Amino acid sequence: MIILVLNCGSSSLKYQLLDMKNNDSYDLLAKGLVERIGMEMSRLKHQGADKEALVVDRPISDHTEAIRAVLEALTDKKCGVLDSLEDIEAVGHRVLHGGAKLTASKRVDDALIAQVEKCCDLGPLHNPANLKGIYAVREVMPSTPQVAVFDTAFHQTMPDYAYTYAIPYRYYEQYDIRKYGFHGTSHRYVSAKAARFAGLNMEDSRIITCHLGNGSSIAAVYNGKCVDTSMGLTPLDGLIMGTRCGAIDPSVVTYIQKKEGLTADQVENMLNKESGLLGVSGISSDFRDLGQAAEKGEYRAKLALKKLIHGIIHYVGAYVAEMNGVDMIVFTGGIGENNARLRRRVCDNLTYLGLQFDNEANDCRGKDVMITLPESKVKAAVICTNEELVIAQDTMRIVLNEEL
Numbered sequence: 001m002i003i004l005v006l007n008c009g010s011s012s013l014k015y016q017l018l019d020m021k022n023n024d025s026y027d028l029l030a031k032g033l034v035e036r037i038g039m040e041m042s043r044l045k046h047q048g049a050d051k052e053a054l055v056v057d058r059p060i061s062d063h064t065e066a067i068r069a070v071l072e073a074l075t076d077k078k079c080g081v082l083d084s085l086e087d088i089e090a091v092g093h094r095v096l097h098g099g100a101k102l103t104a105s106k107r108v109d110d111a112l113i114a115q116v117e118k119c120c121d122l123g124p125l126h127n128p129a130n131l132k133g134i135y136a137v138r139e140v141m142p143s144t145p146q147v148a149v150f151d152t153a154f155h156q157t158m159p160d161y162a163y164t165y166a167i168p169y170r171y172y173e174q175y176d177i178r179k180y181g182f183h184g185t186s187h188r189y190v191s192a193k194a195a196r197f198a199g200l201n202m203e204d205s206r207i208i209t210c211h212l213g214n215g216s217s218i219a220a221v222y223n224g225k226c227v228d229t230s231m232g233l234t235p236l237d238g239l240i241m242g243t244r245c246g247a248i249d250p251s252v253v254t255y256i257q258k259k260e261g262l263t264a265d266q267v268e269n270m271l272n273k274e275s276g277l278l279g280v281s282g283i284s285s286d287f288r289d290l291g292q293a294a295e296k297g298e299y300r301a302k303l304a305l306k307k308l309i310h311g312i313i314h315y316v317g318a319y320v321a322e323m324n325g326v327d328m329i330v331f332t333g334g335i336g337e338n339n340a341r342l343r344r345r346v347c348d349n350l351t352y353l354g355l356q357f358d359n360e361a362n363d364c365r366g367k368d369v370m371i372t373l374p375e376s377k378v379k380a381a382v383i384c385t386n387e388e389l390v391i392a393q394d395t396m397r398i399v400l401n402e403e404l
């Protein structure tokens with residue numbers, strides 16, 4: 001079954017085309033990206049398997065036009081991978097915020113669109129863009145079934161005391177203000193893959209998953225279900241990230257707002273776009289750049305890196321305590337999969353758990369590896385995430401089940 005997976009941002013659209021043989025076996029037929037949608041000049045980068053890369057620079061005014069450009073690339077005579085658009089049997093969308101009602105992946109219909117619309121207040125940077133992608137596919141490929149996969153869904157099993165904020169309860173009742181958590185697709189995928197990898201019984205396991213990329217979050221997964229996670233109402237909470245501040249005393253926000261006379265939007269922008277690794281280091285939001293700067297002795301680059309490591313150790317410790325133990329700690333995402341040094345520095349602080357680190361095995365990047373010694377009481381592993389695959393799997397399952 002050929003499935004197009006879309007991840008629509010406000011001015012970008014990432015895609016992958018997967019040929020799903022069955023749930024676990026697939027061919028990646030093509031992937032690509034449209035950037036700067038709606039700006040003076042846009043760019044489409046397309047790469048088909050075993051084909052020449054295609055780069056198109058031209059204005060692309062909106063998401064509908066972007067989808068048309070992607071479909072053209074997919075069927076391009078030279079660089080394309082499909083004979084006809086009819087070959088695409090379903091489209092799966094990454095949708096950021098499903099609120100408290102959308103607790104699992106679902107087929108797109110008018111009722112679902114109305115619910116995603118309702119969640120736009122909760123995910124103002126992403127949900128409107130995700131919806132644009134859904135509308136665009138409806139327009140361009142009206143008979144192709146679509147499925148929405150939510151970043152928040154996996155975390156909906158958190159107990160009430162984990163997701164409730166200690167502010168007047170009416171804000172929860174009126175505005176649905178609570179912890180939701182994000183990267184759920186990744187936490188779900190890597191926790192299940194990690195359990196299989198380590199031979200754990202998912203129904204009787206305690207796993208902590210550390211998704212570390214531009215955005216980072218940690219989840220506590222107890223018997224296969226999420227019981228806590230570090231992101232909150234929005235992806236701003238928790239660990240220090242590329243440009244997001246992570247957990248801070250809320251008074252910091254109002255203090256700066258008053259001192260500098262900032263509007264709510266300005267302060268939100270500062271916390272989302274100017275903070276995190278970039279804000280602390282003053283150099284970059286990218287972990288690799290900071291590693292280089294730290295090697296040259298830059299104090300603030302070192303400080304930003306130490307802050308991330310400190311945060312990971314902090315949340316892992318908290319989640320071990322919440323679950324009354326842990327069987328396995330998982331590293332994933334761009335940083336988690338590629339940065340051996342960070343993994344070592346985190347695990348050096350977990351010997352209290354009986355974790356025995358395997359330095360040699362840890363000297364790897366971008367593949368699934370156990371990084372603890374066989375006799376280690378608590379296991380740690382690098383498990384590569386693949387959110388697009390999960391979206392394609394869910395899409396196939398839902399579309400096929402409905403067709404039975």
Ligand code: ADP
Pocket residue numbers: 212213214215242285286287288289333334335338339365
């Ligand atoms: P996103 O959250 O946007 O999906 P990624 O998961 O791609 O982000 O992670 C991006 C981060 O991963 C960046 O900070 C980058 O420095 C880091 N990263 C990516 N590749 C490597 C690598 N090969 N070595 C070290 N760090 C890497």
